[in-house]
Amino acid sequence: MALGFWGVGLPLGLFGILFCETTAQRLTVLALASVFLVVGALIGKAKR
Amino acid sequence: MKLAVVDWLFIGWYLVLSIAIGLYYSKRAGKSISEYFLSGRSLPWWLLGTSMVATSFSSDTPLAVTGIVVKDGVAGNWLWWNFMLGGALTVLFFAHLWRRAEVVTEVEFIAIRYSGRPARFLRGFKALYLGIPVSCITFGWVTLAMVRIIQTVFGTSGVAALAICLGLTIFYTTLSGLWGVVATDMLLFGVAMAGSIILSVVSVEKAGGIGALVDAVKAAGAATGKDYLSVIPPLGRALPLAFFIAVFVQWWAVYYPGAEPGGGGWSAQRMLAAKDPRHAVKGTLWFTVANYVIRPWPWILTALAAIVVFPGLTGAAPGEMEAAYPRMIGFLPKGLAGIIIASLFAAFMSTIESIVNLSGSFLLNDFYRPFIKKDASEKHYVAVSRVLVLIISLLGAGFSYVLGSVKMGWQLVMELSAGIGLVLLLRWYWWRVNAWSEIAALGASAVTAITLKLVPDNPVVRGLGRTLERAGFAVDAWGVKILLIVAVTTVAWMAATFLTKPDDEAKLLAFYRKVRPGGAWGPIAKLNGRSYKLQAAPFAGWALAVVMIFFLLFGLGRIIFRDWGPGAAYLAAGGLAAFGLSRIIAKMDWEGQ
Numbered sequence: 167m168a169l170g171f172w173g174v175g176l177p178l179g180l181f182g183i184l185f186c187e188t189t190a191q192r193l194t195v196l197a198l199a200s201v202f203l204v205v206g207a208l209i210g211k212a213k214r
Numbered sequence: 215m216k217l218a219v220v221d222w223l224f225i226g227w228y229l230v231l232s233i234a235i236g237l238y239y240s241k242r243a244g245k246s247i248s249e250y251f252l253s254g255r256s257l258p259w260w261l262l263g264t265s266m267v268a269t270s271f272s273s274d275t276p277l278a279v280t281g282i283v284v285k286d287g288v289a290g291n292w293l294w295w296n297f298m299l300g301g302a303l304t305v306l307f308f309a310h311l312w313r314r315a316e317v318v319t320e321v322e323f324i325a326i327r328y329s330g331r332p333a334r335f336l337r338g339f340k341a342l343y344l345g346i347p348v349s350c351i352t353f354g355w356v357t358l359a360m361v362r363i364i365q366t367v368f369g370t371s372g373v374a375a376l377a378i379c380l381g382l383t384i385f386y387t388t389l390s391g392l393w394g395v396v397a398t399d400m401l402l403f404g405v406a407m408a409g410s411i412i413l414s415v416v417s418v419e420k421a422g423g424i425g426a427l428v429d430a431v432k433a434a435g436a437a438t439g440k441d442y443l444s445v446i447p448p449l450g451r452a453l454p455l456a457f458f459i460a461v462f463v464q465w466w467a468v469y470y471p472g473a474e475p476g477g478g479g480w481s482a483q484r485m486l487a488a489k490d491p492r493h494a495v496k497g498t499l500w501f502t503v504a505n506y507v508i509r510p511w512p513w514i515l516t517a518l519a520a521i522v523v524f525p526g527l528t529g530a531a532p533g534e535m536e537a538a539y540p541r542m543i544g545f546l547p548k549g550l551a552g553i554i555i556a557s558l559f560a561a562f563m564s565t566i567e568s569i570v571n572l573s574g575s576f577l578l579n580d581f582y583r584p585f586i587k588k589d590a591s592e593k594h595y596v597a598v599s600r601v602l603v604l605i606i607s608l609l610g611a612g613f614s615y616v617l618g619s620v621k622m623g624w625q626l627v628m629e630l631s632a633g634i635g636l637v638l639l640l641r642w643y644w645w646r647v648n649a650w651s652e653i654a655a656l657g658a659s660a661v662t663a664i665t666l667k668l669v670p671d672n673p674v675v676r677g678l679g680r681t682l683e684r685a686g687f688a689v690d691a692w693g694v695k696i697l698l699i700v701a702v703t704t705v706a707w708m709a710a711t712f713l714t715k716p717d718d719e720a721k722l723l724a725f726y727r728k729v730r731p732g733g734a735w736g737p738i739a740k741l742n743g744r745s746y747k748l749q750a751a752p753f754a755g756w757a758l759a760v761v762m763i764f765f766l767l768f769g770l771g772r773i774i775f776r777d778w779g780p781g782a783a784y785l786a787a788g789g790l791a792a793f794g795l796s797r798i799i800a801k802m803d804w805e806g807q
Binding site for chain 1: 397400550552
């Protein structure tokens with residue numbers, strides 16, 4: 167499950183950098199990507 | 215709309231991840247029925263709560279909210295916000311009892327609570343009714359909504375992609391049981407929410423930014439005579455009956471899938487799968503907060519932006535109002551469009567997988583096992599469960615082709631059980647409720663609903679309507695119908711309760727000892743030699759939960775519209791209520807020892 171969150175968060179962040187057209191879009195997508203990465207880390211930690 | 219290669223890459227990658235997570239759990243799910251349908255009763259609160267909210271977030275939910283906001287403004291959402299009152303009730307009064315009951319399904323509750331042939335009939339009937347027609351109609355409705363979204367975005371070319379997505383979802387759900395469902399739900403909910411947030415940001419930008427959006431929506435409201443931004447409906451000189459029913463009746467009386475009075479369906483399945491009663495309570499609370507506070511605002515913003523971006527939308531047909539949501543996807547840049555499409559697939563998949571797993575549990579646990587093959591091995595039951603889940607999936611997919619009648623069937627299912635909520639609540643807290651009470655409630659609700667469908671304009675309806683008008687209500691046909699169904703159903707089941715014998719003492723005593731519910735259990739508590747009391751804390755907790763959710767919901771809205779002062783005050787009030795509620799939840803003895 168943790169890998170799933172990282173698997174979505176990383177491309178989301180990459181897409182945010184590459185394809186967003188405005189600052190608001192870029193900030194939103196990067197914030198969401200970091201939420202995915204943090205949740206993935208928390209799940210990974212909980213499993214350990 | 216034509217997607218770029220990067221969009222398809224993201225969609226494909228997301229599907230691979232979801233299926234991999236689902237399949238990872240297939241071995242674990244195959245061990246026993248408890249593992250297949252209840253994840254071995256080991257779910258922590260955050261997993262079960264997220265799975266509940268992912269399931270209730272279907273692909274057509276954003277479209278429905280868009281239609282509501284475009285037609286009646288933000289306040290139109292009271293149509294479903296009222297269920298929050300019932301949700302908070304489930305958190306404080308029922309979630310822990312479900313977990314203590316330790317049944318496999320909502321329907322099996324009948325077997326531990328009621329006795330005799332009426333109980334056997336009721337269990338078999340509900341297993342088949344909820345397992346086949348209700349599940350197939352829900353499956354068909356959700357799939358149809360997704361087909362419409364795909365056709366709005368791509369034309370007919372996207373339907374093949376949807377068929378692949380549906381096939382893969384059924385494949386991993388059949389193999390992995392509830393383990394796969396809840397694990398993928400975590401990711402699906404995240405992707406679905408991310409998509410709706412990104413779309414709302416792009417939509418607001420398209421409308422000129424939040425300030426311009428607010429001004430334009432106010433101007434549109436001045437032209438149509440509506441306040442689209444208000445969270446309270448226009449009360450005027452007469453109180454709208456629909457609003458009165460939403461706030462005071464609907465949430466405890468109407469059985470709505472996903473918001474059943476006292477919990478039921480997929481929400482009960484997840485409470486039953488919790489690690490312990492406390493996790494069931496906390497998970498259900500997380501679901502209620504996520505469902506009513508976190509989900510709605512991105513959809514509402516997109517809907518308000520659609521009013522500005524598509525002039526004339528407020529006077530359009532209902533279907534066109536709803537289609538404004540997928541139409542907004544056309545404004546997304548390359549790369550982000552794929553994320554939004556994946557988010558709609560995620561919402562669709564999370565609902566479908568839960569529907570088929572749940573219906574399989576009813577058919578296996580409450581029909582096949584008690585009535586067809588009693589003492590088989592766990593491996594046999596898991597194999598049969600997989601076959602049943604597959605059959606229900608195929609039936610549901612078939613139902614998707616019956617377009618108009620599916621909608622009619624769905625409305626009928628809703629209306630047939632419109633008045634049964636009270637008996638579902640009281641069966642936990644009043645010893646005298648028996649199987650006949652539920653049978654009478656189901657029968658009376660169905661008969662009244664069908665009669666009102668066949669003869670909608672009759673002397674009783676007209677008389678009640680006039681009385682309500684004299685009492686100061688702005689009357690509408692739907693409100694009168696719901697009040698009549700609830701009144702007739704309540705009289706019928708109360709009469710049936712008092713005209714029939716109570717259940718066997720041994721059965722009631724076993725239930726009382728196992729579930730420890732408190733409430734009106736006088737004679738049984740005496741037999742038990744010990745009485746379990748209904749404490750004051752859940753009542754205070756319910757009030758705090760309601761205050762918390764409303765203040766957080768409306769405070770978030772104020773902040774989004776840059777109404778900083780009131781927004782901060784609302785959020786602070788919501789935070790205070792949350793603190794009080796957390797103290798109550800931490801101190802309560804959810805085991806009931």
